[in-house]
Amino acid sequence: MKRRPTILDVAAQAGVSKSTVSLVLQGSPQVKPGTRAAVQTAMAEIGYVYNRAAANLRSASVGLVGLVINDLRNPFFTEFATTLQMTLASHGYATVIANADEDPALQAKLVASMIEHGVAALVISPVYGEGSETFDQLARSGLPVCQVLRKADERTELFPFASFDYAAGSVAATRHLIDQGARNIAFVGGLPGRAITRERKSGWREVLREAGLAEVALHGKSTRGFGLQAADQLIAEHPQVDAAICFNDLVALGLMAGFARAGRPVGQGFRVVGFDDIEEAAQSWPPLSSVSCDIAQFAQDTAARLLAWMVDQDRPAPELPSAVRLVARASSLGNET
Amino acid sequence: MKRRPTILDVAAQAGVSKSTVSLVLQGSPQVKPGTRAAVQTAMAEIGYVYNRAAANLRSASVGLVGLVINDLRNPFFTEFATTLQMTLASHGYATVIANADEDPALQAKLVASMIEHGVAALVISPVYGEGSETFDQLARSGLPVCQVLRKADERTELFPFASFDYAAGSVAATRHLIDQGARNIAFVGGLPGRAITRERKSGWREVLREAGLAEVALHGKSTRGFGLQAADQLIAEHPQVDAAICFNDLVALGLMAGFARAGRPVGQGFRVVGFDDIEEAAQSWPPLSSVSCDIAQFAQDTAARLLAWMVDQDRPAPELPSAVRLVARASSLGNET
């Protein structure tokens, strides 16, 4: 017979009752060491594998956390996802990662599937727009849900929101460019109307208005491809622009590639700052200045807050902005190596 | 009472039996449309959520596929993972993605956790080395297991292996560089001793020997950082080298950045070809020539093979190399725009 062995088989093999086997499985201290050893030997002998579905059915508490990411292909989010998974793993929780691919319908399906699978909590970097039923469903489930990096639902008492203080980063980046001598600073990338775009733009706008400088903004998707295309547009339509703050590093790297292609490599009179400080920023040429969001640290903090919520019923603050830090590299500095 | 409603509650609400509710849940065609509607209304009214753990316990067949990836941060693997997940989703299977982070111990833990969660099959791009117990465990589980992209276990009748025909790509890339006038072609990146490094190197070596050209190889991690560092080493120690085949695009992009930093931008007498043809290859400057592995297509093929195995007991071939295609771009062509 090919049937998977159960704890009853183990119990028979070890000459104890199924309850004792269950206690061993749970690492209870109240079984005698000798008995424990016998049970463990029996398990190894008959090749027993734990059936978590059965256990969950009875105990309801599952060491499973769901993670839904709007775009897992973006390295920034990949880093967040992998760090969160590893941090939770070190606390005995398994994480299921899913990619919503910026598709609200898929996101809804994934969330429903995770609830069905009985996750104990959910972390979501949501897709924008059309997501209200998803959050209504989450609200009904009563699960601990953390919104991270993107705020798609305003009910932050229900879905506490943690992200970075992008506005402050934007101010710092703009001041830095002005200090370096830039006078026509464009903002490139970010889809218009989104909260995160507004935030990353707000500091730039504020500083420019204070300084009485002109504003040029090119909006679009947050991809390398858009940056490439934006370079051409900037050169053709706004030749006076001498610096750019990009929505993220991917856009910035694309923009730099675009300027290089046009024969005006960044560093020679044109300055660029990105957002996120992904690993590649330090490795590109020229190295890219970026508003650094310590995403690994952020993922660890998120894990800690989530654990506090799940384990100690200690609900996180509704809004929590993490500090950012401007890392100045050659792409924005006056002198060029 | 805060108890989650069960199908019995739904049945009571709708005035039918639990069996009927179960049939509706499974989308059985044998319930009358009127009854179905009544049940669905009842579900909505009392906010029923399906309990998959309970269902799995009885039926054993779970629409769940595990995916373990050696390094999810590598965009090549991220693309594979997300495409596989989406393809399987369109066939009604949920996918749990986990990142082993090149850590054999973590990989073992993840695999064990997935088996416990009752996945119906597993796709693994394994970590190299120390993984034998992991595969022994998988063999014992009797699950359909596909090894993809990396072969860590030689028992390919048990764990069918699918990857790309890297050797052919390597031949094509080397011939191409020679055609373009290169005479000193280095191989950069890839950890020595690994099957995949041997494969990607084999064609290069073969062609060089045929042509009677010298061989220079720099081995290291498959990261942008190593490429950056390799550029300096190449310039300092092997100034005669006039072209490079890189283990992957990340190394190639790092190498190009390194050459640019050293004031010898690629395209002016130095040619580079990478492997994988990640999205960024076309967007860098200069655009990077690469041996294209259509990873999205590969992920879809993998999904199809896995489904055939799971559903029709149709076991895939033990070894299946997918064709690759050289995409020549400015980084390896004679003339520079």
Place this chain on the structure above:
DNA sequence: CATATATTTTGGATCGTTCCAATTCCAGTA
């Protein structure tokens, strides 16, 4: 209309674990 057949619906058994109250074991004490 009675009967045969097809379509829907149903109650009980079952999956493999955990939980709980109850029982057994055993060393220490009177």
Place this chain on the structure above:
DNA sequence: TACTGGAATTGGAACGATCCAAAATATATG
């Protein structure tokens, strides 16, 4: 020896779905 109390072990009742064979209902046939 008989008794006690804590430690170790146990059997039965859940958990919430699916499966199956049987029952109820609807439809077709002569």
